[in-house]
Amino acid sequence: PFSNLSVIPLDPHYALKELFNADHDPKKVILGSGVYRDDNSKPWVLPSVKKAEELVDQAQDSARYEYLPITGYAPFYNAARDLLFGPFDEKAVHVVSLHTISGTGANHLGARFLSDALRPSSVWLSDPSWVNHANIWGLVGVTVKLYPYWNREKRVLDFEKMIEKLETEAATGDVIVLHACAHNPTGVDPTKEQWKRIAEVCEKRALFPFFDCAYQGFATGDLDEDAWAVRHFVERGTLEIAVAQSFSKNMGLYGERVGAFHLVTASPDSAAKAKGHLTRLQRGQISQPPTRGSKLATTILTNPRLFQEWLADLREMSSRIKNMRKALYEELLSLGTPGTWDHIVSQIGMFSYTGLSPEQVATVQTDNHVYILKSGRISVAGLNTKNVKHVAEGIDAAVRK
Ligand code: PMP
Numbered sequence: 001p002f003s004n005l006s007v008i009p010l011d012p013h014y015a016l017k018e019l020f021n022a023d024h025d026p027k028k029v030i031l032g033s034g035v036y037r038d039d040n041s042k043p044w045v046l047p048s049v050k051k052a053e054e055l056v057d058q059a060q061d062s063a064r065y066e067y068l069p070i071t072g073y074a075p076f077y078n079a080a081r082d083l084l085f086g087p088f089d090e091k092a093v094h095v096v097s098l099h100t101i102s103g104t105g106a107n108h109l110g111a112r113f114l115s116d117a118l119r120p121s122s123v124w125l126s127d128p129s130w131v132n133h134a135n136i137w138g139l140v141g142v143t144v145k146l147y148p149y150w151n152r153e154k155r156v157l158d159f160e161k162m163i164e165k166l167e168t169e170a171a172t173g174d175v176i177v178l179h180a181c182a183h184n185p186t187g188v189d190p191t192k193e194q195w196k197r198i199a200e201v202c203e204k205r206a207l208f209p210f211f212d213c214a215y216q217g218f219a220t221g222d223l224d225e226d227a228w229a230v231r232h233f234v235e236r237g238t239l240e241i242a243v244a245q246s247f248s249k250n251m252g253l254y255g256e257r258v259g260a261f262h263l264v265t266a267s268p269d270s271a272a273k274a275k276g277h278l279t280r281l282q283r284g285q286i287s288q289p290p291t292r293g294s295k296l297a298t299t300i301l302t303n304p305r306l307f308q309e310w311l312a313d314l315r316e317m318s319s320r321i322k323n324m325r326k327a328l329y330e331e332l333l334s335l336g337t338p339g340t341w342d343h344i345v346s347q348i349g350m351f352s353y354t355g356l357s358p359e360q361v362a363t364v365q366t367d368n369h370v371y372i373l374k375s376g377r378i379s380v381a382g383l384n385t386k387n388v389k390h391v392a393e394g395i396d397a398a399v400r401k
Contacts, residue, residue, distance in 0.1 A: 012131065012373055020371045028369040029387045031378040034184065034350045036252060036317050039384045044317070046252045048310040052299040055306075056292070068288045070279050072099020072260075076294040079301035080260040084213060084227055084245055085234060093234060094271040095264050098278055099289045102259035103214045103246025108136050109261050109285065110210055110242045113278055114175050115140045118208055123175040124166065126150075128375065130184045130212070133177055145169075147176070150186050155343040155355050157188045163201060172206040180243070181226040182215035182349025185377040189219065189348060195229045203238050214246040219348045221318035223311075240265050247297050249350065250314060256293025317381075321350060324383040328352075331392030337399055352378050360398040368394030 010018070016032040038044045071077070077097040085095065100106040114120065115137075123137045126149035134144045147170075148161035166176065178198070183189055190198060202209050211233075216226045233241050240263075247258040261278070265271040282288075300306045329344045344352050356364070356376035364370045370391050372378050383391060 016371050016373060019365075023369055023371075025369040027387075027390055028371070029382065029391055030371040031380075031382040031391070032371055032373055034249065034379050034381070035254060036249065036350075036381045037384070039320070039386075041382070041384055041387070044252060046310065046313040048300055048306050048313050049251060049253065049296060051306055051309065052296045052303075055299050055303070056295045064291070068099070068291055068294075070283050070288050071097075071275075072289045073291065073294040073298065075302065076258075076298045077260045079298055080245055080247070081262055083223065083301060084216065084230060084243060084262065086224060086227065086231055088234065092237070093264060094266070094268050095262055096271050096275045096278060097260055097262045098282060099294055100244075100259045100261050100282075101286060101289055102248055102257040103212065103244050104132060104136075104259075105257070105286070105289075106244035106246070106259045106261040107133070107212060108139070109278065109281060110244055110263075111136050111140045111142070112281055112285075113263075113274070114208065114210065114242065115142050116281075117274070117277065118173050118175065120174045120208070121171045123177060123210075124170055124207075125177050126162075126179065126183070128185055129177065129179075130214075133212070137177075142175070149183075150188065150353065152355070155340075155353070157186075157190060157194070159190065159194055163197060166198075166201050166205065166207065170205050170207055173208065174205075175208045175210050176202065177210050177212060178229070180211045180213035180216065180230050181228075182219035182351075184214065184349070185351050185373075185375060186353040187347030187349050187351045188343075188353070190229070192228065192232070195232055199233050199236055199239065202233075203236075209233055209239060209241045211241060211243040213243055215249055215349050216245070217250040217311075217314040218318055218321075218350060221315045223314075234264055240270075247293075251297055251300065251310070252317075253293050253296065256296065257290060258293035258297050321380050324380050324388060325352065327385070327388045328380075328383060328392055331389055332395065335392060335396040337392070337396040339399060350379055350381050352380050354378055354395070356395065356398065360395075360401075363398040363401055364394040367397060370394045 020030045077099045081097045122143045122145045127146035147165045148158040151158040219226045243262045245260045248254045332341045354376045358374045
């Protein structure tokens with residue numbers, strides 16, 4: 001029966017990685033996946049995480065391999081919730097939280113739950129969005145529609161078109177996926193005023209906002225600032241929302257799969273009912289999430305000294321990325337590369353949508369061994385003081401070709 005299956009192309013990130021691995025040129029550079037690298041292109045275990053490892057290991061007892069509850073490790077998802085929402089009035093705001101298999105698991109659990117509970121006619125994703133959003137929502141059987149987000153010519157947020165589309169075409173009860181900060185792939189976020197207008201449209205059209213928060217602390221280096229949009233939607237007191245939260249990037253815990261799903265409901269009764277359904281779904285999907293990564297994250301979030309050290313680690317990562325944006329921009333300016341490149345420094349977070357065409361991306365790859373996704377998105381964390389000139393020269397040559 002499987003011979004009739006259609007052929008599914010390899011995910012673009014993994015396809016790029018395979019090509020990169022097969023290239024033996026010493027100058028090769030990959031700017032694909034959103035993973036942090038230090039100035040030597042090496043993965044970086046955060047010093048705060050190393051200390052958390054020691055504390056977790058010291059505290060290990062014979063129960064360390066026991067199952068967690070279905071909803072996960074409560075000290076973790078409560079601390080994760082507080083990091084995201086900040087202090088809130090528990091009498092007015094009712095939050096259900098579950099510990100998930102990182103941000104992807106939270107997106108999937110949320111998509112499945114919202115698809116069952118709201119029966120939306122469509123889910124609205126930004127054009128473009130993280131590639132897995134359309135995949136996840138397709139897997140749960142909800143029609144995916146796109147709202148304008150990126151203005152290709154001006155290389156800015158297409159805000160008025162976004163609002164117009166949602167106001168005229170989104171149906172009551174539709175889900176709208178929003179990136180809480182550091183939009184992937186464009187690196188362009190709405191301003192606070194624009195977030196307020198998005199919230200108004202959600203109220204007016206009864207759209208259900210589902211935030212994806214994969215970069216808290218990465219956008220500005222300030223955890224509260226990066227959670228502003230989520231907190232604003234909650235503070236309005238008029239909206240129920242969901243949030244998928246990941247600690248892959250901000251703690252560098254990628255493979256540990258540490259994340260949470262949060263649902264803010266209008267009443268304790270809704271929260272209790274939603275919790276039952278979410279727990280049942282989680283039971284069917286994974287039974288219970290893994291332990292160790294969540295203990296590392298909890299140690300950092302609940303130990304005041306380690307928390308301060310983590311803030312310093314976050315600042316180190318976000319400022320290295322900012323410096324690399326500046327370095328790439330300055331190299332392009334000094335080469336006199338045709339076009340405007342201001343967006344490279346004005347965009348935030350891990351990514352820059354360079355505006356390179358698929359043909360230019362292919363040229364940089366063949367001529368300079370620099371591997372970039374076809375969309376022209378680069379992971380700025382892949383740049384360092386040793387390779388930025390080489391990358392800029394490759395871009396320069398491709399643009400002039
Ligand atoms: N959402 C967005 C927007 C992302 O960029 C990512 C990571 N690339 C994720 C979710 C999920 O990552 P993880 O499953 O590692 O938490």
